Amino acid sequence: QKEVEQDPGPLSVPEGAIVSLNCTYSNSAFQYFMWYRQYSRKGPELLMYTYSSGNKEDGRFTAQVDKSSKYISLFIRDSQPSDSATYLCAVGVNTDKLIFGTGTRLQVFP
């Protein structure tokens, strides 16, 4: 079993839709949870960063961590074509060594 599981998609939604992206993980010792966005031929860009459980909101983005279920989510409200990218979840016991999911490719069409 992989330490982090993420559906690779692709996920295709119309502009304005609410997008839900998810990852599951296996190690209960993970305390750091991050979401990165990666455009084609670019490095990953940090979107959201959560320590331990709970929700965090930043503009159109909301990150949720459910440690009891070992489940993390990223919600994107009012999705835009510019949100089309690959979204990577990352987890870690500390931030020195992150384990990334395979990434979910999202396409938002006008």
Next chain:
Amino acid sequence: GAGVSQTPSNKVTEKGKYVELRCDPISGHTALYWYRQSLGQGPEFLIYFQGTGAADDSGLPNDRFFAVRPEGSVSTLKIQRTERGDSAVYLCASSTGTGGDGYTFGSGTRLTVV
């Protein structure tokens, strides 16, 4: 600099050759990380530096891979006797090292071994 700079952006080399990949982190960032990303996969940890020393090199796949950061700033990832399976995008990231700010990644070096 304004971001993490990686050179070259693309490198094509023949099987068996030696390559060096360079990373210039954000000024003042003490922590530096190397990850490798194969096609359709997420980044995979290789090595982490805190200052000049390698704090964790557990992700280096074998002894053909080596990385240095002699002055605590620029880092070089060195691969000896390259193999076709080494083909991937090599990503460098840096952070303040306090654990509270995530990483800033560079755009990577796309290595192709033919």
